[in-house]
Amino acid sequence: MIYGVGTDLVDVIRIRKIIEKWGDRFIGRVYSHDEIDYCQKKAFPTIHFAARFAAKESFLKSLGIGLGMRVGLKDIELINNEQGSPFLKLHNRAEEMLREAGVTAVHVSLTHTRNYASAVVILEK
Template identity: 40%
Template sequence: MILGIGSDLANIDRIGGTLARFGDRFRARVFTEEERQRSDRLADPVASYAKRWAAKEACSKALGTGLAMGISWRDMSVTNMASGQPVMHLTGWAAERLAGMTPAGHIPHVHVTLTDDAPWAQAFVVIEARPAA
């Protein structure tokens, strides 16, 4: 069953301006070390940061909170499988919120998809509850 859906559209140029203005302070506040390492080694790091920003916004919406109620930017992180498929990880308050919205006897699964076409980066997040086997 679907527990939540979220989407976000981020302007890559705006994220680039924020990165230029605040640099490491912004990176450290919003992104995990793994997200920073991955983004910084890509040909277009700004687009990667923008997609991850959009994914965090979309995830917070799917959790039904937006960026409120104690959720931290770094409570949500996006890594990639060897195939390149993005994977959303939740820790801290985001993980607690996910556990609280998951019905008994079910296991939550967070789906995420990312795309960009300058100047836009977009993310969709769907939170699903699957019956425990």
């Protein structure tokens, strides 16, 4: 059955401004090494950083919690498989909360344009 659903829409320009202001401090606090590698290899990295931010917030929403509520954004990692299809790899408190809730599968999908990035996350139990 569906346990939770979360969605988020991120303004790419807002993420661009945060990166311009905080640079590696923001990126290092929010994204894993693999996420950074993936985004930086793209023609427009900020779009992909924004999409990952949307995925992280969507995951929190799907669990019914928000930013700053015990789960660090870096513990919610978005990986792409060889076909480009995204999946979430959860660590630390994010992984523990899923286990405690009895979640058996996590689904994520991303979409983006030059200006907006969006994600949806569905938790199954």
